[in-house]
Amino acid sequence: MDPSGLLHSVQGYMYPNEVELQWSILIVLYPFITGLVAGAFILASLERVFNVAAVKPTYRLALLTALAFLIVAPLPLQLHLGHPERSFEMYLTPHTSSAMAMFGFVYLWYLMVVLVLEIWLDYRKDIVLLARASRGAKRRLYRVLALGSDNISEASLRIDERVGHFLTIIGIPSAFLLHGYVGFIFGSVKANPWWSTPLMPVVFLFSAIVSGIALVMLMYMAIRFLKGREIDMPCVDTIARYFFYAFIIDFALEMLDLIHRIYEADESFQSLDFMVHTRLYVSQIVVQLGIGTLLPLAILALTQLVRLSVAARKGAYVLAGGLTLVGIFAMRWNVVIGGQLFSKSFLGYTTYKMAFATREGLLPAIALLVLPFLILWGLLALLPPWPEEDTPEITRPQAAA
Amino acid sequence: MSVDRRQFLSSTGKYLIVTAATAKVIESFLSGAVPEPAAYAAAGHWWAMALDIEKCIGCGNCVRACKAENDVPLEAEFFRTWVERYHVRDADIEHPDVDSPNGGYDGFPDKYAKSDGARTFFVPKICNHCAHSPCVQVCPVGATFVSPDGVVLVDKTYCLGCRYCVQACPYGCRYIDPRTHTVDKCNLCYHRITKGLLPACVENCPTGARMIGDLKNPKDPIHAFLRDHKVQVLKPQMATGSKAFYNGLDGSVR
Numbered sequence: 001m002d003p004s005g006l007l008h009s010v011q012g013y014m015y016p017n018e019v020e021l022q023w024s025i026l027i028v029l030y031p032f033i034t035g036l037v038a039g040a041f042i043l044a045s046l047e048r049v050f051n052v053a054a055v056k057p058t059y060r061l062a063l064l065t066a067l068a069f070l071i072v073a074p075l076p077l078q079l080h081l082g083h084p085e086r087s088f089e090m091y092l093t094p095h096t097s098s099a100m101a102m103f104g105f106v107y108l109w110y111l112m113v114v115l116v117l118e119i120w121l122d123y124r125k126d127i128v129l130l131a132r133a134s135r136g137a138k139r140r141l142y143r144v145l146a147l148g149s150d151n152i153s154e155a156s157l158r159i160d161e162r163v164g165h166f167l168t169i170i171g172i173p174s175a176f177l178l179h180g181y182v183g184f185i186f187g188s189v190k191a192n193p194w195w196s197t198p199l200m201p202v203v204f205l206f207s208a209i210v211s212g213i214a215l216v217m218l219m220y221m222a223i224r225f226l227k228g229r230e231i232d233m234p235c236v237d238t239i240a241r242y243f244f245y246a247f248i249i250d251f252a253l254e255m256l257d258l259i260h261r262i263y264e265a266d267e268s269f270q271s272l273d274f275m276v277h278t279r280l281y282v283s284q285i286v287v288q289l290g291i292g293t294l295l296p297l298a299i300l301a302l303t304q305l306v307r308l309s310v311a312a313r314k315g316a317y318v319l320a321g322g323l324t325l326v327g328i329f330a331m332r333w334n335v336v337i338g339g340q341l342f343s344k345s346f347l348g349y350t351t352y353k354m355a356f357a358t359r360e361g362l363l364p365a366i367a368l369l370v371l372p373f374l375i376l377w378g379l380l381a382l383l384p385p386w387p388e389e390d391t392p393e394i395t396r397p398q399a400a401a
Numbered sequence: 402m403s404v405d406r407r408q409f410l411s412s413t414g415k416y417l418i419v420t421a422a423t424a425k426v427i428e429s430f431l432s433g434a435v436p437e438p439a440a441y442a443a444a445g446h447w448w449a450m451a452l453d454i455e456k457c458i459g460c461g462n463c464v465r466a467c468k469a470e471n472d473v474p475l476e477a478e479f480f481r482t483w484v485e486r487y488h489v490r491d492a493d494i495e496h497p498d499v500d501s502p503n504g505g506y507d508g509f510p511d512k513y514a515k516s517d518g519a520r521t522f523f524v525p526k527i528c529n530h531c532a533h534s535p536c537v538q539v540c541p542v543g544a545t546f547v548s549p550d551g552v553v554l555v556d557k558t559y560c561l562g563c564r565y566c567v568q569a570c571p572y573g574c575r576y577i578d579p580r581t582h583t584v585d586k587c588n589l590c591y592h593r594i595t596k597g598l599l600p601a602c603v604e605n606c607p608t609g610a611r612m613i614g615d616l617k618n619p620k621d622p623i624h625a626f627l628r629d630h631k632v633q634v635l636k637p638q639m640a641t642g643s644k645a646f647y648n649g650l651d652g653s654v655r
Contacts, residue, residue, distance in 0.1 A: 007477060013485075013499035015526070015573025019478045022564040022577070082562015082582030089542045089559065100565050101541035190639060191535060191571035270495075344573055345655045347499055 012348030021340045021352050024360040025333075026076035029368055031182045031204060032332045033073045038179035038205070039212010040066040041115070041171060046242065048168040054238035060385035061223070062216045063119050068376035070111055076368055077103075079359055099185050110178045114171040120145075121164040123383050125152045129394035145382075179208040186335060193268035194339040199257050206250035211328040213243045214321040221318060223380070229389065233310055237303075240317050244300040247324070251293055254331075271346035279341050279349060284334045292327015296320040441595040446550040447616040448589055451626045452525050454649035456610035459484055459523035461505040463602035463611060468506065470590060470601035479576045480504040481587040482527040482602050486512075487653055490519040494653035524647075524654050525611060527602070528553060528574040528587035529635065532642030536566035536575060536586075545584065551616075551644060552591055557583045571639045589613065616644075 006019050044062035046052040078084045094101035120127075128150055131142035180201040186192075187200025217239045224231045261269065276284050299320040303313055337352050355361035384390035467473060467482045484505030488498040502509065505523075513521055530553050531537075537545050537553060544559035545566055560583035567575045567584060578585040590600035594613065598604070603611045614623020626632075626648070633650040634643035647654075 013501070016478060016480050016483050016501060016504045017567075017576040018573045020576075022567045077563075080563075082564075082577060083560065086542070086559070086561050089561065093542055095540055095543040097538045098541045098543075098565075100539060100563065103541070185565075189535075189539075189569055191569055340568075344571055345499065347497070347655070 006350065006353070009351035009353070010348055011350075012343070013345060014343035014348040014350055015345060018340075018343055019350050021337070021350065023336055023340060024080065024352075025337075025354055025362065025365045026080045026360050026368070028329075028332045028336045029076040029365055030073065031179075031186075031336070032211070032329050033069050033076070033368075033372070034179055034182050035204065035208030035328065035332070036212050036215050037066045037070045037073060037110075038175040038208040039210065039214075040069070040216050041175040041212070042209050043213050043216050043239065043242070045168045045172050045175075048165060049172065052238060052242075054234050055242075057232045057235045057386070058216055058220045058239065060119075060122065060383070061220055061380075062212075063115065063122070064379045064383065064385065065216055065219055065372075065376055066212075067111075067115050067119060068372040068379055070107075070115060071375055072368060072372045074103075074107060075371070076365070079364060079368075099181070099188055102181065106178055106181050110174050114167060114174045118164055118167045118171060119383070120147075121160045121167065124149060124160055125157055126383070126387050126391075126394065128152050130391065133391075133393045141382075176205060180205050186339070191344055192339050193266070194272055194342070195335065197257060199253060203250070203253045203257060206246060206253055207328050207331055209246045210243065210250050211325060213239060213246060214324040214328075217243060217317060218321040218325075219376075221314065231314065233313070236317060237313065240300060240303060240313075240320075243321075243324075244297075244304055247293075247297055247300065251297060254293075268346055271342050275338065275342050275349060279351070280334055280338050283330050284338065288327050288330035288334055291323055292330050293324075296323040296327065299323075443549040443595075445617060448530065448551050448594065449614050449616050449623060449644035449646065450527060450530070450589070451612040451614060451623055451632070451646050451648070452527070453610045453612070453626075453630075454522055454524055454647055454651070456608040457484065457523040457525050458608055458610075459486060459505060459509045460607060461508045462605045462607060463525060464504050464506045466601040466605035467587075470593075471588075473585070474579060475506075476579075477503045477506075479578070479585075481574075481585070482525065484509075485524045485526060485654075486521065487524060487651065488513050488519050488521045489651060489653045494651070497653040520651070522649075522651065524650075525602075526572065526574070526635075527645060528589075529572055529641065529643035529645040530587075530589065532644060533640065535569040535571065535639075535641060539565045539569045541565065548591075552589050552594075553586070554588050554591060555584055555586060557581060557585075560584050571636050571641065 010019055040062045043055065044059050044066070047055045047059045078087060081087055090101055090104045094104070124146065127142050127146045129152070131139055131146055131150075134142060183201030183204030186195040186204075187197055189195045217236060220239075221231055221236065261272070296319070299316050302308070303316050303320075308316065340350075341352065342349050357363045387394060461484060463482055464480065464484060467480075468475060471481055473479055473481050482504075483501055485499055485501045486505075486509050500509075500512070509523070513519065530547075530551060532547070532551065534547060534553050537547055540546075541563060542559060542561060544556045544561070546554060546556070548554050562577060562582045562584070564577060564584070567577065575584050575586045577583070590598075590602075593600060600611075600613055603613050612623060612626060614621045614626070616623065627646060630648040632646040632648055634646060635650075636655065637643075
């Protein structure tokens with residue numbers, strides 16, 4: 001009996017229980033989304049901790065982007081669980097030897113202690129001023145957001161600044177923890193040679209930084225364009241430079257992993273090599289390596305080496321950023337789905353059949369990728385990142401003072 | 402011979418007790434009742450399996466018995482135990498032909514000519530009940546655990562259905578039950594072994610290719626099996642403390 005028809009797609013021999021894939025496209029989204037969170041936060045910390053003043057226009061946008069995506073990050077996991085109603089048990093009775101059991105704690109720490117607190121501290125003055133300047137329900141909303149604080153004296157703002165600075169400093173290792181941990185989830189599975197490498201957390205981390213920087217850069221350019229406002233080119237040029245550097249490290253790490261595997265050629269190599277040349281060829285070689293890594297790297301290198309016009313640079317950054325996001329998504333796909341296409345007997349291969357309008361199908365996956373942008377749109381309306389342009393009513397009296 | 406009153410009372414008492422006990426045993430035997438086993442003390446046992454590849458004939462009795470006993474879904478993607486057929490040509494142990502049609506549930510149709518110069522044999526597979534089990538290690542809530550008697554068990558009322566354990570098992574022994582959305586696997590017929598019975602697969606193997614043994618019981622025949630055969634575990638490089646010991650395990654088996 002084979003009601004799912006999966007057995008027909010098996011080539012060679014698989015252990016019978018392996019025929020059906022365990023982790024679907026939703027689990028591909030999980031590292032992709034948390035990667036964007038970690039990367040966006042690292043970009044924000046460039047300005048705050050490393051004093052790269054040029055990227056300041058994207059500081060708040062990066063934090064809000066990280067928050068929007070972090071809110072969505074656990075949703076694909078919840079949708080995937082056989083018993084989502086039991087997931088809270090991970091907080092109540094965590095199994096200490098399980099990497100996965102740490103997810104809830106790492107997530108909560110990052111969400112509440114790092115991101116929400118840092119955003120609140122950075123926006124506190126704006127929130128108080130917005131509460132003072134607005135009327136009715138809007139006023140009440142901002143008063144709630146201000147959590148009762150109304151003091152925006154120089155001294156209190158200095159405290160905000162100092163605490164915020166400290167939070168960013170602990171935020172960087174936290175962002176590393178958040179995404180390095182996701183890499184560890186895969187890298188520590190010794191049963192699966194496609195995943196099991198100590199490089200996995202590091203590769204995940206650098207690809208996260210790359211994808212987060214690319215996303216915030218694109219969001220910044222898109223929002224400025226849609227609002228009909230000037231794009232701060234020194235800012236975007238600086239982001240593109242860090243984007244390029246991070247990408248080189250990421251590429252070097254991935255190549256190190258690849259060369260190591262090819263040269264060592266252990267018992268799993270023939271099987272994995274076959275897979276990369278067949279079932280993963282398009283997503284791994286064409287999309288991830290070709291148009292998702294080499295092409296954007298070449299474009300970014302061009303912008304660094306040749307003096308291009310502003311319009312050409314904008315086009316190059318948009319193209320490189322977009323391709324990179326596609327490439328990093330393909331990388332997550334190749335890790336998660338690719339790691340389940342071959343048998344642990346190294347004798348056969350199965351196929352991932354993605355459904356459409358099911359709980360773990362393509363439709364909820366698309367919805368989960370759109371959702372953070374809707375949340376971000378709401379956050380940007382609530383907490384304008386460029387108050388001097390968006391809410392002159394609260395910045396004007398300051399300027400006059 | 403003189404019997405004093407003390408001796409008389411003592412021996413009569415003994416006779417009465419022995420007679421009553423004997424009568425009880427005979428009565429119980431005649432009534433067909435199973436004698437009450439001594440209360441099962443998990444910590445007093447350490448279960449392992451011995452599998453003899455040289456005795457396995459690929460009849461599939463074990464697979465059928467397991468599915469019936471443990472209510473395993475009948476689809477070809479869900480097995481607590483299954484049987485593989487290996488066909489190895491000469492020295493080519495890195496590329497064996499392996500099949501397991503419906504997990505061996507229906508036996509194996511003839512596929513290979515007898516004189517093709519290759520060696521063909523059957524390998525019964527089952528949860529290895531590892532002492533250092535990767536599946537237990539990764540479970541985020543401890544729903545899967547090693548019992549004090551060395552059996553890897555699953556608490557279905559606690560399992561989240563995250564499937565991390567399925568990924569972590571190097572032997573492909575776990576599946577998600579589509580009816581409960583929780584993980585399932587061989588539990589060595591825990592409901593049977595704790596009552597002094599054999600697991601269904603062992604009970605139904607016509608050739609004695611499967612044996613369960615208590616490593617903590619010095620009189621258990623498994624010790625003789627382990628002493629008299631050159632045994633091996635699957636994927637020893639995984640270092641999982643596997644307790645499924647194979648006799649006659651070919652180097653091509655994985």
